[in-house]
Amino acid sequence: MANPISALRTNRNLFERERRSQLRALLSRLFSLLPPHPTKMSMPELVEHATVYVKQLQERVEELKRWKLQVEGASSRQPQEAGDVGNxxxxxxxxxxxxxxxxxxVNLIAGTGKNMALCDIVSILEEEGAEVVKVNYHKDGNRxxxxxxxxxxxxxxxxxxSRVRERLARLQIS
Structure with missing residues (x-):
C-alpha cells in the first residue's frame, strides 16, 4: 500500500508544476503582445513594462475618443457661409x-477647400528627424x-x- 502522505505530496507537486506551466504560457502570450523590449529583463521588470504599456494604450484610447468628439462636433456645427457653392x-x-x-x-481634418498639401506635412516631419512610415487619406463629403x-x-x-507641432500649427493657419 502506497504512503498517503507521499501520494498527497506528489499530487500537490504535479498541481504546482501545471500551475507554473500555465503561468509561463500566459506571460509568454502577454509579452508577445508588447512592443520590442530588451531581452534581458527579469519577470517583475517585464510585468512592469506590460503595465506601463497598457496604461499608455488606455491614455491613447482616451485621446482618440476626445479627438473623435472634437471632430464630430466641428463637422456638425459648421455654419453655411454666404459665398459657399452648393452644400x-x-x-x-x-x-x-x-x-x-x-x-x-499627425492627424488632420480639414475642408476640401483648405490648401494644405501632404508634401508640406511630410517635409516638416522629415526636416525634424522623422521618417514617414504610413499615410492614410480619406475624403468624406466636404472634408x-x-x-x-x-x-x-x-x-x-x-x-x-515641439518644433513639429509649432511648424504644423503655423502651416495650418496659413
Whole structure:
C-alpha cells in the first residue's frame, strides 16, 4: 500500500508544476503582445513594462475618443457661409499630434477647400528627424481626413516634436 502522505505530496507537486506551466504560457502570450523590449529583463521588470504599456494604450484610447468628439462636433456645427457653392461648408481644420518615444502620428481634418498639401506635412516631419512610415487619406463629403504615421529616422536622435507641432500649427493657419 502506497504512503498517503507521499501520494498527497506528489499530487500537490504535479498541481504546482501545471500551475507554473500555465503561468509561463500566459506571460509568454502577454509579452508577445508588447512592443520590442530588451531581452534581458527579469519577470517583475517585464510585468512592469506590460503595465506601463497598457496604461499608455488606455491614455491613447482616451485621446482618440476626445479627438473623435472634437471632430464630430466641428463637422456638425459648421455654419453655411454666404459665398459657399452648393452644400459646401467651411470646416475649421483640426490638427492632432501624438508622439511617443520614437514615433509620431499627425492627424488632420480639414475642408476640401483648405490648401494644405501632404508634401508640406511630410517635409516638416522629415526636416525634424522623422521618417514617414504610413499615410492614410480619406475624403468624406466636404472634408479630408489625413493621418501620417512616422518614426524617428535615427532612434538616438529622435523627433523634435515641439518644433513639429509649432511648424504644423503655423502651416495650418496659413
Amino acid at each position: 459646401e461648408t467651411t470646416i475649421t481644420p483640426v490638427l492632432e499630434i501624438t508622439d511617443s518615444e520614437s514615433a509620431m502620428e 479630408i481626413l489625413l493621418s501620417v504615421h512616422s518614426q524617428a529616422a535615427y532612434s538616438r536622435i529622435g523627433i523634435e516634436s
